[in-house]
Amino acid sequence: MAHEVRRVCVIGAGIVGVCAASWLQRDGHKVSIIEAAEPGRGASYGNAGALNASSVTPVAMPGMLWNVPRWLFDPLGPLSLRWRYLPVIPPWLVRFVRAGTPEKVRAQARALRPLVGATLEALFPLARDAGAEDLIHRLGHLYVYRTRQGPERERLAWELRRANGVEVDAFDADGLRQLEPALSRDYVCGLLVRENGHVSNPLALVQRLLAQVLRRGGEIVHARARGFRLDGRRLVAVHTDRGEIAADAAVICAGAWSKPLARALGERIPLETERGYHLMIRDPEITPRIPTADAEGKFVATPMDEGLRFAGTVELAGLEAPPDWRRARVLLEQGRRMLPGLAAEHPEERLSVWMGHRPSLPDSLPVIGPSAASPDVVHAYGHGHVGLTAAPMTGKIVADLVAGRPPSIPIAAFAPTRFA
Numbered sequence: 381m382a383h384e385v386r387r388v389c390v391i392g393a394g395i396v397g398v399c400a401a402s403w404l405q406r407d408g409h410k411v412s413i414i415e416a417a418e419p420g421r422g423a424s425y426g427n428a429g430a431l432n433a434s435s436v437t438p439v440a441m442p443g444m445l446w447n448v449p450r451w452l453f454d455p456l457g458p459l460s461l462r463w464r465y466l467p468v469i470p471p472w473l474v475r476f477v478r479a480g481t482p483e484k485v486r487a488q489a490r491a492l493r494p495l496v497g498a499t500l501e502a503l504f505p506l507a508r509d510a511g512a513e514d515l516i517h518r519l520g521h522l523y524v525y526r527t528r529q530g531p532e533r534e535r536l537a538w539e540l541r542r543a544n545g546v547e548v549d550a551f552d553a554d555g556l557r558q559l560e561p562a563l564s565r566d567y568v569c570g571l572l573v574r575e576n577g578h579v580s581n582p583l584a585l586v587q588r589l590l591a592q593v594l595r596r597g598g599e600i601v602h603a604r605a606r607g608f609r610l611d612g613r614r615l616v617a618v619h620t621d622r623g624e625i626a627a628d629a630a631v632i633c634a635g636a637w638s639k640p641l642a643r644a645l646g647e648r649i650p651l652e653t654e655r656g657y658h659l660m661i662r663d664p665e666i667t668p669r670i671p672t673a674d675a676e677g678k679f680v681a682t683p684m685d686e687g688l689r690f691a692g693t694v695e696l697a698g699l700e701a702p703p704d705w706r707r708a709r710v711l712l713e714q715g716r717r718m719l720p721g722l723a724a725e726h727p728e729e730r731l732s733v734w735m736g737h738r739p740s741l742p743d744s745l746p747v748i749g750p751s752a753a754s755p756d757v758v759h760a761y762g763h764g765h766v767g768l769t770a771a772p773m774t775g776k777i778v779a780d781l782v783a784g785r786p787p788s789i790p791i792a793a794f795a796p797t798r799f800a
């Protein structure tokens with residue numbers, strides 16, 4: 381171990397925080413995780429569980445601008461914008477639309493591939509130590525279409541995946557039937573990415589990784605981080621609502637709530653939240669074997685340990701607005717159309733709904749890198765739709781930065797200063 385052993389505060393016990401803590405401990409650091417709520421109950425709780433190494437396509441794609449009016453008038457569509465949030469969101473939306481040029485999306489995809497592509501390789505050692513291997517599966521991810529023109533309409537997205545080394549197998553209607561007999565016969569074609577994996581209980585993954593961090597001598601501090609005490613450019617302590625915690629280094633992994641912490645360092649990061657929903661059916665009559673995305677409906681059906689989860693949708697409404705549960709119920713209607721073997725009615729006690737806050741930057745890339753105010757504070761948030769997938773590699777990069785090693789993948793595209 382050539383580097384100095386440091387007291388590191390990791391702010392946030394979501395999947396990014398626990399992966400960062402796990403990698404930091406492997407370098408011998410003394411790790412304290414500061415968590416304001418219950419570990420793993422943020423966005424990391426209810427996601428679709430996909431560990432999609434192929435997730436290189438940004439959300440803002442060319443031509444997106446023309447969709448904005450439709451989002452405003454269809455509150456239950458796959459992407460919606462609440463009227464009440466309209467005074468707040470324009471600066472982010474402008475950056476979002478501007479990020480969707482053909483050249484920019486190509487650069488974003490190139491930057492994302494090494495971060496997400498190595499997800500299983502970076503997660504397996506942590507999962508093995510934490511006794512969480514049974515939660516991780518490698519069955520691929522299937523994208524299905526109701527129209528033959530569907531893949532063609534998403535040509536750029538598939539081109540970006542292929543250009544970045546993602547291998548794809550195409551299935552016609554008969555092939556789909558054999559691969560996933562549970563699927564509706566309305567689907568006429570599909571594309572399978574075999575290298576992808578999934579987590580069958582995302583909360584349990586965070587909890588087991590955290591338990592391992594604690595077994596290795598880490599601690600969890602139940603407090604809300606508020607800011608940092610610096611001596612010149614050196615970190616002295618992290619401020620919390622329960623007092624100061626002395627630290628030589630800190631990592632901001634507070635997901636969608638990271639913005640005020642960056643602000644406390646004098647940095648303005650255009651972090652927003654893309655809210656998403658899930659609906660789960662306990663003891664479903666039928667379930668797909670492979671996580672399956674209805675590519676046109678923009679939702680995913682994932683077989684989970686505790687039932688069948690339909691997840692997706694994007695709602696721009698900020699951190700405070702109450703959930704619009706109709707958006708989760710729509711997922712149930714869509715799910716029943718995807719899997720006609722599901723009952724037409726389910727008793728309420730077998731259904732559960734959830735809303736979570738994806739931490740999102742307008743260019744669909746996270747912020748990973750040292751703070752401009754202090755080399756001792758590292759930003760690691762804003763992973764949007766791919767945070768579960770990108771967390772293991774993000775944790776590794778964080779450990780490299782804290783140790784003063786060059787990261788194993790290029791991170792210039794994730795620089796916190798790119799919005800200045």
Ligand SMILES: Cc1cc2nc3c(=O)[nH]c(=O)nc-3n(C[C@H](O)[C@H](O)[C@H](O)COP(=O)(O)OP(=O)(O)OC[C@H]3O[C@@H](n4cnc5c(N)ncnc54)[C@H](O)[C@@H]3O)c2cc1C
Nearest residue numbers: 392394396416422423424428430605635656766767768769
């Ligand atoms: C519907 C939906 C489906 C998704 N599906 C997928 C998927 O299939 N695959 C994928 O890769 N990604 C998916 N995502 C995205 C993924 O869930 C997120 O990107 C990821 O969970 C973000 O993790 P995080 O650790 O940054 O944030 P979080 O899990 O939100 O954790 C942040 C933690 O920080 C704590 N915190 C906040 N502020 C403070 C503070 N000041 N002090 C201390 N603690 C603080 C919070 O309490 C929280 O526990 C999905 C998201 C949604 C909503």
